[in-house]
Structure formats: C-alpha cells, structure tokens
Amino acid sequence: MSDSPQNDSRHNDQPQEFQTLSGEPVRMVRFRIARPQREEQWGQYVVPVKGHTTLVDALEWIKSNIDLTLMFRHSCHHGSCGTCGMIVNNKQALACTTRVMDLVEEAEAAGEDRKSFAIEVRPLQTMDHLGDLAVDPARLFRDFPVDADYLRPSEANKGSEVPGEITGYQRFENCIECGLCVSSCPVVTMRDFMGPAGLAAYNREVTKHPERSGELLPRVDSDRGVWGCDRHLACSQVCPTGVYPAKHIVQLQKKIKKTKQESGQE
Amino acid sequence: MSHGHVVVIGGGGTGAAIIHDLIQRGFTATLVERGELTSGTTGRHHGQLHSGARYAVGDREIARECMEEVRILQAIAPQALEMNYGLFVALTDEDVAFAPEFIQACREATIPVREIPLDQAFRMEPHLNPEIKMALQVPDGTIDAWRLPLHFFATARAAGADIRTFTEVVGIHSRAGAVTGVRVLNHATQEESDIAADLVVSATGAWAEKVAALAGIHIPVTPAPGTMVAVKKRLNNMVVSHLHPAGDGDIIVPQRGLSIIGSTQWKTDDPDTVEVPRADIDYLTRRATELMPVFGETPFHAAWSASRPLAGASSNVEDGRKLSRDFIAIDHGRSDGVKGFISIIGGKATVLRAMGEKTVDLICDLVGVQEPCRTAETPLLQHRAFYNPHLVTKGAAS
Ligand SMILES: Cc1cc2nc3c(=O)[nH]c(=O)nc-3n(C[C@H](O)[C@H](O)[C@H](O)COP(=O)(O)OP(=O)(O)OC[C@H]3O[C@@H](n4cnc5c(N)ncnc54)[C@H](O)[C@@H]3O)c2cc1C
Ligand code: SF4
Numbered sequence A: 001m002s003d004s005p006q007n008d009s010r011h012n013d014q015p016q017e018f019q020t021l022s023g024e025p026v027r028m029v030r031f032r033i034a035r036p037q038r039e040e041q042w043g044q045y046v047v048p049v050k051g052h053t054t055l056v057d058a059l060e061w062i063k064s065n066i067d068l069t070l071m072f073r074h075s076c077h078h079g080s081c082g083t084c085g086m087i088v089n090n091k092q093a094l095a096c097t098t099r100v101m102d103l104v105e106e107a108e109a110a111g112e113d114r115k116s117f118a119i120e121v122r123p124l125q126t127m128d129h130l131g132d133l134a135v136d137p138a139r140l141f142r143d144f145p146v147d148a149d150y151l152r153p154s155e156a157n158k159g160s161e162v163p164g165e166i167t168g169y170q171r172f173e174n175c176i177e178c179g180l181c182v183s184s185c186p187v188v189t190m191r192d193f194m195g196p197a198g199l200a201a202y203n204r205e206v207t208k209h210p211e212r213s214g215e216l217l218p219r220v221d222s223d224r225g226v227w228g229c230d231r232h233l234a235c236s237q238v239c240p241t242g243v244y245p246a247k248h249i250v251q252l253q254k255k256i257k258k259t260k261q262e263s264g265q266e
Numbered sequence B: 001m002s003h004g005h006v007v008v009i010g011g012g013g014t015g016a017a018i019i020h021d022l023i024q025r026g027f028t029a030t031l032v033e034r035g036e037l038t039s040g041t042t043g044r045h046h047g048q049l050h051s052g053a054r055y056a057v058g059d060r061e062i063a064r065e066c067m068e069e070v071r072i073l074q075a076i077a078p079q080a081l082e083m084n085y086g087l088f089v090a091l092t093d094e095d096v097a098f099a100p101e102f103i104q105a106c107r108e109a110t111i112p113v114r115e116i117p118l119d120q121a122f123r124m125e126p127h128l129n130p131e132i133k134m135a136l137q138v139p140d141g142t143i144d145a146w147r148l149p150l151h152f153f154a155t156a157r158a159a160g161a162d163i164r165t166f167t168e169v170v171g172i173h174s175r176a177g178a179v180t181g182v183r184v185l186n187h188a189t190q191e192e193s194d195i196a197a198d199l200v201v202s203a204t205g206a207w208a209e210k211v212a213a214l215a216g217i218h219i220p221v222t223p224a225p226g227t228m229v230a231v232k233k234r235l236n237n238m239v240v241s242h243l244h245p246a247g248d249g250d251i252i253v254p255q256r257g258l259s260i261i262g263s264t265q266w267k268t269d270d271p272d273t274v275e276v277p278r279a280d281i282d283y284l285t286r287r288a289t290e291l292m293p294v295f296g297e298t299p300f301h302a303a304w305s306a307s308r309p310l311a312g313a314s315s316n317v318e319d320g321r322k323l324s325r326d327f328i329a330i331d332h333g334r335s336d337g338v339k340g341f342i343s344i345i346g347g348k349a350t351v352l353r354a355m356g357e358k359t360v361d362l363i364c365d366l367v368g369v370q371e372p373c374r375t376a377e378t379p380l381l382q383h384r385a386f387y388n389p390h391l392v393t394k395g396a397a398s
C-alpha cells in the first residue's frame, strides 16, 4: 500500500518522451483511474509506455510500482478469457488488446492538449462493483444457459481432412463472455433485460441442440428476454470477437415465433 | 466431520485442483488469491494440452503423466479443451533423423503417435511449410487457460469451498513450530484480518519464494518468464510443433480465431514487473514462419509473457522433488521446522489435477487421514457455474 496512490507530481520533472538504451521510444502517458470505493475516487498515474504496451500492461505497471492494491481483473492477456473488460475513454474495451499508443494517437488526432491529456478508465457498468476497475460477472452469467456447451464444430471441417481419431475439429465459442455488450446495452441500463451475451448463448445452444428448444425457448420468451431488445445494436459494435449478439437475438425471436406457429399458438 | 481446515494460497490452476480435491476428501478449505483467479501464470500460459510428446525423449515419466491427464481431462472437463490433436513436423534431415528416437519415447510413454503421409498432412493443415519432410500425429490439444481451472473452482465452490479473490496473504502465523493461520489484506476494504488454519498450502508458483519468506523460510525460486505472440487468424486446426529436441519458439497453439507461437525463457528478480521484450516478438515470429510461412504476414494480435518458477538448489527443494519429477512439494514441517506448511511449485497446466491429487495425498499423510482421491472420476461443473452455483442443472458433480 502506498500512502498516496498518485504519482502525478513526478509528471512535470520527467521528460515526456525518451528512448531506452536499445533505442525503443518511450512515452510518459497519464491515466485517470476510477477508484470509487476510495476516498479520492480517482487515481492519477503517469506510466512509461512503449509501442506494444497494452492497457493491461500499464495497469500492471501501476500495480507493481505504485499501488499493489489496485484492483482490476485480468488473466490471459490476449483477448481470450474475457475478464479484462473496462470502460476506456467512454468506450467498452478489453484492456489486454487495447494498445495505449493507439489511444494517444487518437487523442492527438482529436486535438487534445498533450500536457493535460489523460486516458480515463472506469469499471464496466451494469455489474456489481468489487473495487476500482473490478466487477463481479455473476450478473452476466445469471442470464446465460449456465450449462450450455462451450465448444462448437469448426468451420474448417468442410474443407480439411480430420485425424481419424476425432469426428471433426472443435473450437471454443468466439464469445469470451466479457460482458462488454451487456455493459454497453442501453436497455440493460434502463430496465430488467437478460442482455445480449446471455441471449446469444441461448441461441447458440438451441442451434447446437434443437432437442433443448422446449426447455430453453420459454426461458427467453418474455419482455426481459428476446422481446426486450430495442435494436440499439451497441452490443454488436463493442463485441471484441465478432459475435454480433443482436443477430442472435433476432434468430431467437424467429425460432420462438416458428415454434408457436407450428404448435398453433398464434 | 471435517478432517481440518486448510488455507490454500494462490488461485492458479494448482490451487484450483488442490482445493477441489481437499473438499472432495472431506476437508474444509479457504482459498485466497491476491488478484483475480488465474491472474498469475496460469491464465497466460501457452494453452497447450500436452500429450507429453514434447517431453517424452527427455523424461518418459512426465510424458506418461501428461498422457494420462489428457485422457482424464477429456472425461471430466471436455468443454475446456479443443481436442484437435497435434502434428510434429520435420524441417530438416536432422529432424527426420530424430524421429525414431521420438517415436520410441512416445510409445514407451503410452502416447499414440503415427506418421501421417505428407499429402494428408497438407490436407489437415494447408498452411504448413511446403518444405516439411515428415509429419507425426499425437493427441495434443488446446486448453482454455481460464475456463479449465474455473471448472475446478466451480465444483469446489458448489461443494462448500470458500474462495476469495483480491485477498493477499501478508503474513503466516505459527506457534510452537506449527502454522496456525494466515493474515490477509482485503484489497477492496484495505483491511487486514486473520484466517485460522490447521494447514497452509502455498500454491504460488513464481511467487513461492516471497510467500515462504512470510513464514521465515527460504526457498530459492527464480521467476523465468517466457513470451508468446498471437496473430489474428486461425492458421492451424491442430497444435503444430517442430520435431526436434524441445526448444524455444517451436510450438504454434491455435485457439478460437487465433494462432499463438511460444515461447522463450529468460530470468528476472520479480515476477510482478515482467515486460515483453521487443526482440522476443521478432524472434518468435521468425520461428513461427519456419513452421507456417503465412504467420509472418498475418496481422499481429497480442504479445505477453508468463513466469515459470525455476527452483534453485537447496536442501528443502531437493526434499520436495521426491513426490514428482515434474513439480516440487515441500513439507516445511520436515525440511524447515514449520509444521503444517507446504509449498507446491512447478508442474504444468495440463497436469493440474494430478498435482492436486499428490498434494492432497501428502496432506492426508500428514494428518493421518485415509481418503482415496476421486477427482479422476468426478465430472466437473462448467466454468459458468462458478458464478451462479444455484443455477446448475446438468452435469452436476457430487
Ligand atoms: C511461458 C509459459 C508457457 C506455458 N505453457 C504451458 C502450456 O502450453 N501447457 C501447460 O500445460 N502448461 C504451460 N505452462 C505451465 C503452466 O502455466 C504452469 O505450470 C501453471 O500455470 C502453474 O500454475 P500455478 O497455480 O502453480 O501458478 P500461478 O498460476 O502463478 O498461481 C499462483 C498464484 O498465486 C498468487 N499469489 C502470489 N502471491 C500471493 C499472496 N501473497 N497472496 C495470495 N495470492 C498470491 C498469484 O497471484 C497467482 O495467481 C507454461 C508456463 C509458462 C511460463
Ligand atoms: S457477445 Fe461479444 S461482447 Fe458480449 S460477452 Fe460475448 S464476446 Fe463479449
């Protein structure tokens, strides 16, 4: 624990840009990090950043050099686990695949003042807050089919030869369950709505296992389910892995309508 | 009745498997992790489900254990694995000359290995270097580095384990040569408190030296980070490895829509301040391009590193090696005069369950309990169940 979680005072005596001995350019970048459970509410930190430094690298730097108790979730560092979702300069993003220099370049292009510019990082909204940037994803998973398969058949099965020992190549789902879509969804922030990630997971599960339709479709056939979607499409825009949850919601709506027609309910 | 309360320090794969096994064998247990679960080495590893082929020439026993665990994990946690097999490919005549020794070693380790005709190998993996001279198929696969341990955590939690994240151990209490508990700092509240324990297990990998020091014990552990580089395209269906004695940058592990080359190894003082060396990215990309030429032209996705714990020479480390060739389990009661404190260092993500089994066997010995391990036969709950244990409907474990 440090007495003061800010290292901003150092900012003025340090060069803004320099090179390492090996010639790699380093840039001092200022971060403003939400710490809502702390008295100070925000922490300001200046971090040395190289070309390939990601936001998660920068947060780890702050954690090991300034405040060991800075809270953020991270695990894989390559966009696969889905733990590191945050709101970065007002946009939902994965910290581990966000290159800090991209944010700096973006700010410069927008005409931001070099000296005062800071990257602002906040925790995802619509989930319970644990501390600093960390949230509890229980809210996200509550509206998932909790036991749905996480594997799917690979599209490569069409063209490629497969080892004789297996029936086809498998892949993990593209959805890394990061919750960026849920955090960006205006409906979730306004009323009780299952949210894009969970609904997309329901659609995948009934597509893979049509025999589960009778059990699963009724769970999403409601105003907090598929009929709650207002088609803002924010989910499909923020999704880091191209899941397009909005498309899944439409497919799920169609499946429900079709089932009802077939059983003569409509 | 509980056999006693165990505090497990470290929420990586090793801690996950230990707490699951402890709960199954009738202990009560609390696991404390200073960050998010698997935020140490486990979440960042290369993601290879090791058939053991990579290790067979060097150590049949380790290889055999990998193969056994691959079979077990397929049965207890199938949704955490892309079981697509792997190809070892020869790039040079020297590699081809290495093949008979490799095949023999795999067979001795019970790893099914077979040569695949080249035309067939290219139909499996169209991006392979067209110059390859030989391809051998083994049962390798891909692990979801976060979701596999979460299967263990979910199952343990549903059965009553107390799992606390953002909770850092800052002290280890002992009285009259035996541990009595740990002192923890809750990062959210900034408050310290004590957790009483009959036994304390440190499963802190590259941090094991620091944690043992809290009990006044020295274990020489050097963090040895390695880098991995991912490109934004699924170039291979199977794990593709260079057929040669295991070295740096010789495996491309595919996963979802990514292909990942790894790894390297260097040494550092502090596992918390690991940076990716720019030179590693260039080196790994070059090595990947030898196996699959398109790798170098595929858009970059991410580069990161993870720390292995390299245990140095000391009497407690030598003692701790006896349980397994692959990892070290130190009973600090025996080697350092602190009863009820155990450190587990090393191993592989692939063999996490076996590490849990051997550690809990040791714990049962220490407290004089006879409970057989049942984790190899118990299907695990899926990762999502960790967050909502009450919603679980199918595939529930006892
Ligand atoms: C570069 C690299 C590539 C690898 N690739 C593979 C692979 O492809 N396949 C494979 O099977 N294996 C692989 N491995 C090995 C595998 O990653 C490790 O064996 C395994 O993850 C170790 O897990 P662990 O739980 O022992 O350690 P860790 O995952 O490091 O867990 C230790 C935990 O302890 C926590 N901790 C530390 N101090 C404290 C404290 N004071 N209080 C509370 N918590 C604390 C840390 O935060 C950390 O989460 C690789 C390893 C490396 C380094
Ligand atoms: S659909 Fe996309 S944004 Fe939503 S949880 Fe899945 S990966 Fe994340």
Ligand code: FES
Pocket: A056, A073, A074, A075, A076, A077, A078, A079, A080, A081, A082, A083, A084, A085, A094, A095, A096, A097
């Ligand atoms: S740390 Fe896994 S997605 Fe970012």
